[in-house]
Amino acid sequence: MTKEQIADGFSGLQEHICKNLNVLDEIAVFSSDDWQRAGGGGGTTRTIKEGAYIEKGGVAFSKVHGPVTQKMSEQLKLSGKDFFATGVSVVLHSRNVTHPIIHMNVRYFEIDSETYWFGGGIDLTPIYINKESAKNFHIQLKQLCDRYDKTMYPEFKKWADRYFHLPHRKENRGVGGIFFDQLVANDAMTKQKVFQFCIDLGQLFPRLYADQLNHADHTITNENANRWQLLRRSRYVEFNLLHDRGTKFGIYSGGRTESILMSMPPLAKWEYNYVPNPGTPEYETQLLLQREVDWVNL
Amino acid sequence: MTKEQIADGFSGLQEHICKNLNVLDEIAVFSSDDWQRAGGGGGTTRTIKEGAYIEKGGVAFSKVHGPVTQKMSEQLKLSGKDFFATGVSVVLHSRNVTHPIIHMNVRYFEIDSETYWFGGGIDLTPIYINKESAKNFHIQLKQLCDRYDKTMYPEFKKWADRYFHLPHRKENRGVGGIFFDQLVANDAMTKQKVFQFCIDLGQLFPRLYADQLNHADHTITNENANRWQLLRRSRYVEFNLLHDRGTKFGIYSGGRTESILMSMPPLAKWEYNYVPNPGTPEYETQLLLQREVDWVNL
Numbered sequence: 034m035t036k037e038q039i040a041d042g043f044s045g046l047q048e049h050i051c052k053n054l055n056v057l058d059e060i061a062v063f064s065s066d067d068w069q070r071a072g073g074g075g076g077t078t079r080t081i082k083e084g085a086y087i088e089k090g091g092v093a094f095s096k097v098h099g100p101v102t103q104k105m106s107e108q109l110k111l112s113g114k115d116f117f118a119t120g121v122s123v124v125l126h127s128r129n130v131t132h133p134i135i136h137m138n139v140r141y142f143e144i145d146s147e148t149y150w151f152g153g154g155i156d157l158t159p160i161y162i163n164k165e166s167a168k169n170f171h172i173q174l175k176q177l178c179d180r181y182d183k184t185m186y187p188e189f190k191k192w193a194d195r196y197f198h199l200p201h202r203k204e205n206r207g208v209g210g211i212f213f214d215q216l217v218a219n220d221a222m223t224k225q226k227v228f229q230f231c232i233d234l235g236q237l238f239p240r241l242y243a244d245q246l247n248h249a250d251h252t253i254t255n256e257n258a259n260r261w262q263l264l265r266r267s268r269y270v271e272f273n274l275l276h277d278r279g280t281k282f283g284i285y286s287g288g289r290t291e292s293i294l295m296s297m298p299p300l301a302k303w304e305y306n307y308v309p310n311p312g313t314p315e316y317e318t319q320l321l322l323q324r325e326v327d328w329v330n331l
Numbered sequence: 332m333t334k335e336q337i338a339d340g341f342s343g344l345q346e347h348i349c350k351n352l353n354v355l356d357e358i359a360v361f362s363s364d365d366w367q368r369a370g371g372g373g374g375t376t377r378t379i380k381e382g383a384y385i386e387k388g389g390v391a392f393s394k395v396h397g398p399v400t401q402k403m404s405e406q407l408k409l410s411g412k413d414f415f416a417t418g419v420s421v422v423l424h425s426r427n428v429t430h431p432i433i434h435m436n437v438r439y440f441e442i443d444s445e446t447y448w449f450g451g452g453i454d455l456t457p458i459y460i461n462k463e464s465a466k467n468f469h470i471q472l473k474q475l476c477d478r479y480d481k482t483m484y485p486e487f488k489k490w491a492d493r494y495f496h497l498p499h500r501k502e503n504r505g506v507g508g509i510f511f512d513q514l515v516a517n518d519a520m521t522k523q524k525v526f527q528f529c530i531d532l533g534q535l536f537p538r539l540y541a542d543q544l545n546h547a548d549h550t551i552t553n554e555n556a557n558r559w560q561l562l563r564r565s566r567y568v569e570f571n572l573l574h575d576r577g578t579k580f581g582i583y584s585g586g587r588t589e590s591i592l593m594s595m596p597p598l599a600k601w602e603y604n605y606v607p608n609p610g611t612p613e614y615e616t617q618l619l620l621q622r623e624v625d626w627v628n629l
Contacts, residue, residue, distance in 0.1 A: 080603045080604075089603070201582050263598070270568060270572070274569060274573050275582065295603055299600065299602070300598065301565075301599050302598050302599075303595035303596060303597060305389065305593055306589045
């Protein structure tokens with residue numbers, strides 16, 4: 034598999050996801066921007082806004098290359114002279130408080146046309162955790178992984194628990210999902226198969242989002258829920274700007290800022306030392322975010 | 332001067348600033364939280380909310396010490412075994428769009444009880460730049476610096492221009508101010524005098540804030556201005572979480588998260604690729620943020 038074939042596959046995946054999201058949310062406004070990177074390469078950012086369900090989001094494809102700069106080697110611990118990177122990244126901020134924020138990303142790296150690896154992940158950030166729908170989300174991820182290798186889900190699930198975590202808040206971003214990095218061909222899987230796993234994950238994405246939508250209760254709207262949603266979104270901002278490697282890679286590799294930060298929520302709120310009252314739904318969610326949960330066997 | 336004397340001086344400065352802000356904004360709600368740091372030391376965070384002018388803000392004092400961890404030496408490039416740090420930090424988010432966000436910070440570091448340095452800075456982030464009031468702000472900073480050494484203002488002003496800058500947006504955070512770091516005694520200034528400069532800057536702060544208030548036009552409220560304020564605040568979030576060294580130091584040294592992130596705005600908005608229309612006041616401010624301006628001689 035060449036890097037061009039992989040980039041083409043990812044570009045097709047972007048198209049697939051957008052088409053399916055448009056079917057789910059017919060009134061959402063989709064826009065597309067092509068951009069070039071000064072150092073080499075570019076991408077297409079497709080943004081979504083003002084939907085019935087999707088308040089703000091985007092599906093970004095990029096294919097960039099060039100010399101590994103000092104900033105990149107320092108901040109991203111990349112060694113080598115030249116890099117190539119291609120990937121698809123999705124973040125959707127849902128309008129309703131019972132419809133989670135969702136993120137998915139698959140990516141491919143090459144250094145000096147010799148070393149390569151795949152990475153990716155998906156995770157769900159509910160405003161209020163619905164245990165049944167979190168379990169369902171994880172079961173589907175496990176089924177996907179199990180089709181490739183039974184060891185993958187347990188490993189990638191743990192990786193997501195470690196990765197989608199805010200150490201400065203001592204809490205998880207949401208109910209996790211799967212995360213993987215530095216994935217290469219091995220005895221059990223060819224490079225083609227690792228690529229196919231990424232594509233399968235991407236194609237599963239709109240179905241997972243539809244499932245979350247089916248679990249959502251669109252009748253819930255009140256001042257408390259609205260405030261809690263804005264506070265949870267500010268945690269999302271903190272994770273992405275303080276910890277997320279994809280955001281850092283984008284910023285430090287001279288990527289297009291508007292495309293990288295399409296992951297930001299439409300509106301976010303910070304209150305000093307907000308602590309939910311025991312017994313409230315906000316408190317229950319907060320408690321669950323401070324634990325590692327085996328969702329599949331819940 | 333011992334580190335204890337310096338910490339006491341900074342603690343007194345926190346008190347001075349809070350008292351004066353309370354006179355300026357009588358209805359604002361002031362709260363105080365004492366906290367301990369697991370690794371050694373602690374602080375007092377005084378927060379402000381729901382004022383007539385100050386929508387959300389805080390004046391934080393901290394005095395922390397302990398071993399230099401691996402994370403600190405990696406992320407903050409600190410070498411040595413033990414550190415001591417004390418400082419005062421203020422961020423005020425103003426309610427009105429013609430009343431800027433303001434930040435001030437003074438700090439003192441010691442490594443292994445041998446090496447020491449002072450640092451600090453102040454900068455103004457208007458939602459709409461008022462040239463006259465930006466000029467007045469800089470003139471007062473120059474007068475303060477000139478009382479110590481005529482070389483300080485030009486140097487510290489340039490440093491602020493470089494520091495309070497968002498490279499990923501190719502724009503400044505606001506109209507700048509002064510910034511200094513690694514300041515030690517030299518032929519012209521004793522350690523006592525460097526400390527006094529920090530105290531003087533801190534004591535000037537409430538007067539500078541009062542001046543900004545006098546320049547504010549409290550009659551301006553409209554949907555455009557409100558949207559622009561929320562968009563500017565999201566840039567403030569980006570600066571603090573992506574670039575600010577004080578925030579990074581706090582997070583990576585195991586500081587108290589709520590105290591560090593008291594700098595966050597009450598509410599912030601992200602829109603994909605928002606570009607102000609030429610000829611609008613938003614456009615004029617955006618243009619000025621992309622330039623280096625010699626405010627004193629404007």
